[in-house]
Amino acid sequence: MQTLSGLAGERPANRAGKWSGVLVQLLVGILYLAAGFVVSERPLISILVLTVFLALSFIVLGAFRALAALMIRFSQWGWALLNGVITMLAGIVIYRQLPIDALWVVGLLVGLEMLFNGWTWIMLATEIDQQYSSRSPPATKSRRKSPADPAGRAALGQRA
Numbered sequence: 575m576q577t578l579s580g581l582a583g584e585r586p587a588n589r590a591g592k593w594s595g596v597l598v599q600l601l602v603g604i605l606y607l608a609a610g611f612v613v614s615e616r617p618l619i620s621i622l623v624l625t626v627f628l629a630l631s632f633i634v635l636g637a638f639r640a641l642a643a644l645m646i647r648f649s650q651w652g653w654a655l656l657n658g659v660i661t662m663l664a665g666i667v668i669y670r671q672l673p674i675d676a677l678w679v680v681g682l683l684v685g686l687e688m689l690f691n692g693w694t695w696i697m698l699a700t701e702i703d704q705q706y707s708s709r710s711p712p713a714t715k716s717r718r719k720s721p722a723d724p725a726g727r728a729a730l731g732q733r734a
Contacts, residue, residue: 625676629668632687636662649701650694657694661687 613620639658643651664683671679 621680622673622676625668625672625680628680628684629665629672632661632665632668632683634665636660636665649705650697653694653697657690660690 636658639661640655641658643654643658648654664687668675668679668683
């Protein structure tokens, strides 16, 4: 797939117009092409490198999420803290089980990280919805009915 993306990257490079746009698109296409060849030639080493990168990314991402939750203490910060801790632990589990579990653990832990990240967003959206709905509705003009004007047109300045 990356090899095809690399070959397809040549077309947008020609359409970019400016030299800097052409150069960036061409470099991205070459990078995808090279990565596609490396992955297809050495799949086991590629999955191992991807697993190490994923493990380190989870550790760093989890630490930043946990620290941000502790420092900012925004609404529903406990869920973000839990998300950060679990993401960091997932990264540590991946790293400690290398290279034995590199073939299957990537999909499992990426799915778990996505699940907890999604749950964090759901809980944050729920809190925002509760805060928004707890506000009082804006005041509207009421039409008072009088015995002389049953439709209430006099209260709004309208003719009967």
